[in-house]
Amino acid sequence: MRSLKSQIESLLFITSRPLSLKNISQIIGKKVDEVEKAIKELIDEYDNRSGGIQIMRIANNFQMSTSPSNAELVRSFLKDEMTGELTHPALETLTIIAYRGPISKPELEQIRGVNCSLILRNLMIKGLIEEVEEKNNENPRYIITFNFMRYLGIKDVRELPDYEKLSQSDVFRKILENSSSNESKKDEI
Numbered sequence: 175m176r177s178l179k180s181q182i183e184s185l186l187f188i189t190s191r192p193l194s195l196k197n198i199s200q201i202i203g204k205k206v207d208e209v210e211k212a213i214k215e216l217i218d219e220y221d222n223r224s225g226g227i228q229i230m231r232i233a234n235n236f237q238m239s240t241s242p243s244n245a246e247l248v249r250s251f252l253k254d255e256m257t258g259e260l261t262h263p264a265l266e267t268l269t270i271i272a273y274r275g276p277i278s279k280p281e282l283e284q285i286r287g288v289n290c291s292l293i294l295r296n297l298m299i300k301g302l303i304e305e306v307e308e309k310n311n312e313n314p315r316y317i318i319t320f321n322f323m324r325y326l327g328i329k330d331v332r333e334l335p336d337y338e339k340l341s342q343s344d345v346f347r348k349i350l351e352n353s354s355s356n357e358s359k360k361d362e363i
Contacts, residue, residue, distance in 0.1 A: 178204060178212045179219075190295050191305065191314070192235040260300075267293045271303055272322070272331065273340045276315035 181202050185193060193201075199209040213236060217229045226241050240248045260268065267290055271277055274285075282290050294316065297303045302322040305314040318331065331337065 178202065178208065179216050182209065182212055183216060186229060186236060186238045188291055189237070190298055192230075192232070192237040195234040195236070198236070261293075263288075264293050264297060268297055268302055268318070268322075271297075271316050272318045272334060273337065275303075275317040276306055276308075278313040278315050280313060282316070 182198060185198060185201060195206055195210055195213070198213075199206045202209065213229070213231075217231070220228050224241075226244050227238055228241050230237050230239050263286075267282065267286065270282060270285055274281075279290060279294065282294075294303070298305070301319055302325075303316050304319050306317055307314050323329070323331065326334075328334065334340075
């Protein structure tokens with residue numbers, strides 16, 4: 175049971191959106207009732223330790239959040255984070271999303287070559303990007319927001335410098351294709 179709780183805890187920690195009980199059980203490959211029991215135990219553990227993190231539940235959806243007792247501290251920190259400058263990796267990620275969006279996290283990570291979870295979360299907190307879910311696609315995709323466009327003073331994403339050239343760039347397509355073909359070769363081995 176400890177391993178199952180650990181897996182659930184990791185999923186809830188890395189996701190930026192609520193996960194359903196059914197979704198968690200599918201990802202982990204366990205029965206819904208096993209997952210539900212493990213989540214209840216996790217919630218009890220978090221509640222009993224009175225820490226800075228809690229697990230919220232709405233119907234059969236779960237998400238980690240900060241404790242209400244730390245709301246002012248978190249609000250103050252996020253205000254600084256939202257008004258602070260972007261790091262070079264965050265600017266790089268934002269640029270890729272602006273020119274190539276909507277783009278999934280795996281595609282973005284193939285282009286950048288590194289895990290982008292925290293950067294995506296920070297860009298969403300700052301209101302510069304947002305998730306869009308597509309019915310046919312398991313992975314959410316990311317696009318820039320109107321706030322980002324307002325900040326740049328543009329009305330249309332095509333107003334970005336060299337947008338036509340960079341948004342259609344074969345470099346990105348080749349990176350994604352090479353990565354996909356390499357994955358196929360690994361599967362064949």
